[in-house]
Amino acid sequence: MTDVLGTNWSGNHAYRARRIEAPASVEDVQHLLRDATSVRALGTRHSFNTIADSADLLISTELLRFDPVISVEDRTVTVGAGIRYGDLAGELQAAGWALPNLASLPHISIGGAIATGTHGSGNRVPSLAASVAGVELVLASGEVLQLRRGDADFDGAVVSLGALGIVTRVTLDIEPTFDIEQSVFERLAFSAVEENFDAITGSAYSVSLFTTWRDPDVLDQVWLKRRKADVAAPSDLFGATPATADRHPLPGISAENCTAQMGVPGPWLDRLPHFRLDFTPSNGEELQSEYLVPRRHAVDALRAVRALAGRIAPLLQVCEVRTFAADTLWLSGAYDTDAVGLHFTWLKKQPEVEALLPTLEAALVPFAVRPHWGKVFTADAAALERVYPRLPDFRELAARLDPSRVFVNEFLERTVLPA
Template structure:
């Protein structure tokens, strides 16, 4: 068996991988196996999608099932295959005159994987990618297909579900007419300016990203993605960049989406990275914590105090806002949140050594970790953060009582 790893290269999959070429073949695989986990674009940084005991089951990749995008203009929705990358879906939608309301920073991630972990884009009025889901087609533990849609009793427990309820084969997403976006970058935003005008700054564009290394230099870059209007030459003292910027020191600027205020299609501006290039650096680890926005200034103060401790392994940290949603296991459930995203060096030991201090600072503020990234909190720490956790556990017991879709990761974080 060949050695298979995740995108970052820090996790080697232990179980064998099968790649069905149709949904029917997938259903046959699920029905005959006692343990199944789906792997998408492999952008998780832990054993979230793995099975520890390779004899106990199989990992399924849907990469060999062709991408399909079926647009229904009457309902303003598009049904897409779950394994499809957002970039592929966006390209087909745009060609037909349609768009998604938001995208994550990477267009390479799969629809099903992003939705099921609560992955998000940015914007004070933009929810996570899960909020665009109108329905899901899911292969259950018996190999049978079921569909859950908005309005169904189980819907808000089934979208952000970490793959624990089945294998998502298709998602129906809300779409809107295609639109243009301009991207402007500013450099040198002082801490005093950010603290004094955080709300105004995060509302200054359709999508706003703030990049810092938690040093006295403050916020080194601010990326504004705007759907309309002109951009100012300065932003609370930060000046407009005159060249293309990469948020990582020494990063290849040809891989980032176009800056400089040049309007272009939404799919070429909302992500940080171009679809045709290898995303970010690859050789990295990532963590993210999302906390109620009313605690943003306290979180910033606490993280600045940890700056020197994080510095040896931190490449950059990105701050973004996400609107509240109703999905039970979403990091934005019930709260408008500030996302604090860390891009680390790929040094597992040193990164995990600093995570407890970060969680000690942020979890008391209501911060919830991104399910697909590196964190150390376990079920006893996480359950109080999710008011619907007991409802989700009851749903899981009913849908998958034998834990066909379970694994060690879910045991740790869900209990």
């Protein structure tokens, strides 16, 4: 591997592309695509696999940060695909607006997050991609394609894995700004999760459960993020007790980089993420996998993971469990189903983690498991065909918009678009 272009955020992948360019306009993108044969878009480098690598050209979206345009009438904002969620959030807050949800990290780019189906948390809140009302992309031919919600190809073009073109602008749904109060509870018995999963994940606007699986009978923390209209934080959460100070999801780590807790209200952008924009949440010494299952299978899937706790715990930093609502986006982990995300932050021991993943994935197969596109997983196209019913439609769309397969790399050949 070469390190000429550097690595992804984690450092577990060195980009193999021959060159990288950072266009600042749609015209610049069109120029770069002229006569190109192998191209991929590169965002903030937060993917843990090879989805954002190319045999030749990487187009960084970092300069595609056009000034946000707010439509009060439509309740939308149109932005450049390269802007980070945290930066957009600050501009929206200043104008009295908000996004309905954010991921745990505000440091990720909008284009990269929606292309991979990244999500936040909340029983009634869908993924970040579901907030997309419009998308503009430059095809390999140089044509600029604009799609709006309701257009025939729209649901296939949002969570696109970068397979259709270079996304340059995105239009997102917004709503009036709101405050969030965040509280943490500790030591929730696994038996309580089995018996009360829906009540626990429905106890706030956004809920995250964290555990190291070192004690398979107890989940270490539950983070509740409540809007003003929610009921007050409970004094006891099915046996879990309130934390006495701010907590980091990882045991023994200072919470100084985390968003404020202890029930202190604050703007949505300072509470919905787990980590603050002005701090780097970790030094990248980690790997990540995430597996998405239909909500109806949540408890059984957790039991399957718990049965492997003895093998998981030695390689794990923390596991997070989050819910999100169904959408209509073809390659979304929540396509046509309310979903639960089982997220694993691993130690940076890639050979050992990769050796374990087939066993973990096999244990989740009975629950129609879908891997997060930007994380480490082993499932191939044959396995993914069984859980993404619109995958044939996506292949037809990709063949129509990118007939020369300019945007297809080895990752897409293995998982979605076999030759």
